[in-house]
Amino acid sequence: MILPREFYDRPTLTVARELLGTRLVRLLDGVRLAGLILETEAYIGEQDLGCHARAGRTPRTQVMYGPPGHAYVYFVYGNHWLLNVVTERQGFPAAVLIRAIWPVEGIEAMAARRGGRDTFGPGKVCRAMAIGRAENGADLTSSHAGVWIEAGITIPDWAVTVGPRVGLYSVPEPWKSIPWRFRVSGVEFQRLGDTVRLIPVS
DNA sequence: AGCACGATGCTCT
DNA sequence: GAGCATCGTGCTT
Numbered sequence: 034m035i036l037p038r039e040f041y042d043r044p045t046l047t048v049a050r051e052l053l054g055t056r057l058v059r060l061l062d063g064v065r066l067a068g069l070i071l072e073t074e075a076y077i078g079e080q081d082l083g084c085h086a087r088a089g090r091t092p093r094t095q096v097m098y099g100p101p102g103h104a105y106v107y108f109v110y111g112n113h114w115l116l117n118v119v120t121e122r123q124g125f126p127a128a129v130l131i132r133a134i135w136p137v138e139g140i141e142a143m144a145a146r147r148g149g150r151d152t153f154g155p156g157k158v159c160r161a162m163a164i165g166r167a168e169n170g171a172d173l174t175s176s177h178a179g180v181w182i183e184a185g186i187t188i189p190d191w192a193v194t195v196g197p198r199v200g201l202y203s204v205p206e207p208w209k210s211i212p213w214r215f216r217v218s219g220v221e222f223q224r225l226g227d228t229v230r231l232i233p234v235s
Numbered sequence: 236a237g238c239a240c241g242a243t244g245c246t247c248t
Numbered sequence: 249g250a251g252c253a254t255c256g257t258g259c260t261t
Contacts, residue, residue, distance in 0.1 A: 074253070076253075083253070084253090085246095085253080088246095088247070088248095091246075091247070092246085092247095093245085093246060093247085107245090107246090107253085108244075108245055108246090109244095109245085109252060109253065109254060110242080110243070110244085110245095110252065110253095110254050110255080111242065111243025111244040111245075111252095111254095112242070112243060112244080112254065112255070113254050113255075115253065115254085117253085130253060132253090150255095150256090154254070154255070155253070155254075156254050156255065157254090157255080198253070199253070199254095200252085200253050200254070201253065202252085203251080203252085204253095
C-alpha cells in the first residue's frame with residue numbers, strides 16, 4: 034500500500050517517527066528497488082534554524098511550502114543529493130530527511146550503483162536509488178514519478194533511538210542539539226523473500 | 236575505532 | 249564569495 038497524503042499531513046515529528054520501517058521504493062528501468070527506512074530527521078518551519086526554510090521561501094525551498102507527500106531533493110557539498118519528504122499543511126515549510134535504508138529488493142542493482150558500499154547515509158541512499166534533481170517535487174503518493182513510499186513493518190518504541198540531528202555544525206542552540214533524529218537500533222532484519230522480519234539483538 | 240580534511244558545485248547574499 | 253542536512257581517504261591511537 035502506498036502511503037496516502039494524509040500520512041504526511043501531520044506533525045513532522047510524528048511523520049519522522051512513523052516513517053521508520055516503511056518501504057522506500059524506486060522503479061528504475063522496470064526494476065524495483067526498495068529498502069526499509071531506518072533513519073530520519075525532522076526539519077520544521079522557518080523558526081528552526083537548522084531548516085533550509087529559515088531563509089524563507091526561495092526557489093530552492095519552495096517545494097517545502099507545497100502540499101505534503103512530495104519529495105524535496107537538494108544538492109549539497111558538490112557531490113550529494115539528499116531526499117526529504119514534505120510534511121504538514123500546504124504553506125508550512127517542513128520535511129523529513131531520509132538518512133538510511135536497509136535494502137530489501139533490487140539489492141544487486143543498488144550495490145552496483147553505490148560501488149558495493151552500504152546505504153547508511155543520506156547521500157548514499159540517493160546514490161543507490163538514482164534519486165536526484167529530476168525527482169525534486171515528485172509526488173510520493175503515486176507511482177507516476179517512479180519513487181514512492183509503501184507501508185512496511187512496525188518498529189516498536191524500544192527499537193527507536195532519538196538524538197540530535199547530524200551535520201548542523203554552525204547552527205545555534207537549541208536547534209543544533211534538539212533531538213529530532215530518529216534511528217532504528219538494537220534489532221536485525223531477516224529477509225523472507227520480499228518481506229522482512231524484525232529480530233531483537235541481545 | 237576515531238578524527239581530520241579535501242573534493243566539488245549549487246544556493247543565496 | 250561564503251557556506252553548506254556528506255563521503256571517502258588517510259592518518260593517528
